[in-house]
Amino acid sequence: MKNENLIHALGKCINACNYCADACLDEDDVKMMVNCIRTDRVCAEMCSTVTQVLSMNYPNMKDLLLVCIRICEECATECEKHAHHMDHCAECAKACRECAEACKTYMN
Template sequence: MKTTKLMIKAHPLEPFCDSEKLAAAIAEINICAQACTACADACLGEKNIAELVGCIRSDLDCADICYATGAVLSRLTQPSRELLRSLVQACAVACSVCAAECEKHASMHEHCKLCGAACRSCEKECRNLLEVIR
């Protein structure tokens, strides 16, 4: 998160919200994207792959939405507040859906447990960010 904070601080324009909350959200979003990508890949390596198709799908959907959200939030020049709020809301929903799916498999697969936790943390940060986007 240190580099994210420094990049926000180095930007010539003021961020569209509190820079600490923005940096925290971007960091959690990037962590979640990586966790979801890794979880989907781990699911593909499991013997009971047919039982994990829904988990793989939600992992990949969540990862893609997180990647897009993190990228858009990193752009501070002339943001559309409406777009930002919609994207962060979509990210929170994707994280909630993915966490619920991963939690179904958490007792059997450590990667699902870890991914579910990353998704819940990301969802929380997204909801916190929604409160301060101005």
Template sequence: MQMPAPAARPRQNNQAVLDALSRCIAACELCADASLDEKDVPMMVPCIRLDRDCADICRLTAAFIARGSAHAQHVIKECIEICQKCQRECAKHPYDHCIQCAKACQACAEACKEYHQN
């Protein structure tokens, strides 16, 4: 018995969003880890938590997009929201890892918005 094809969008033109998601995952993981080495770790806790949440939602979103899941559009909305929150939190800190993470989160949110609208 053959499984029916998913009712999701074709997998074409998804490389840009997958690349942005991958870069965001890496930046968030690096930021969370580097934040643990900062002098005032308790001050960094909100940043670390958002980094972890952002990396996880980006991983899930990338998986849904890559496999053409019919649920990808729902997950993308949450991904955009968490990326934006992580970007705002990281932008509060002067550390290079936070600055780079904020940039990656902003780029990811923008790529997800563009993908979601098309």
């Protein structure tokens, strides 16, 4: 169950980040969205990596999760800058925060 909750949160975060990055590319002022797009892509990749490594019984999983938490929190913070006028950023920030919490719960 512990794995399932984390895998669900990681998948939700991957999807939200990819959708947000794509939606940011359609914004009128793409230059303003560069940091958001970058953090979305990095976060999606990190969550994907954690999903893959989770099934391998990696002995240093905690270290990987700590990096994932930091990246998810950075992405959420970046998306929150635009969340008041861009729904995709609000949804992404929420998914990132939930994923970071799921990583923390998994480690405990």
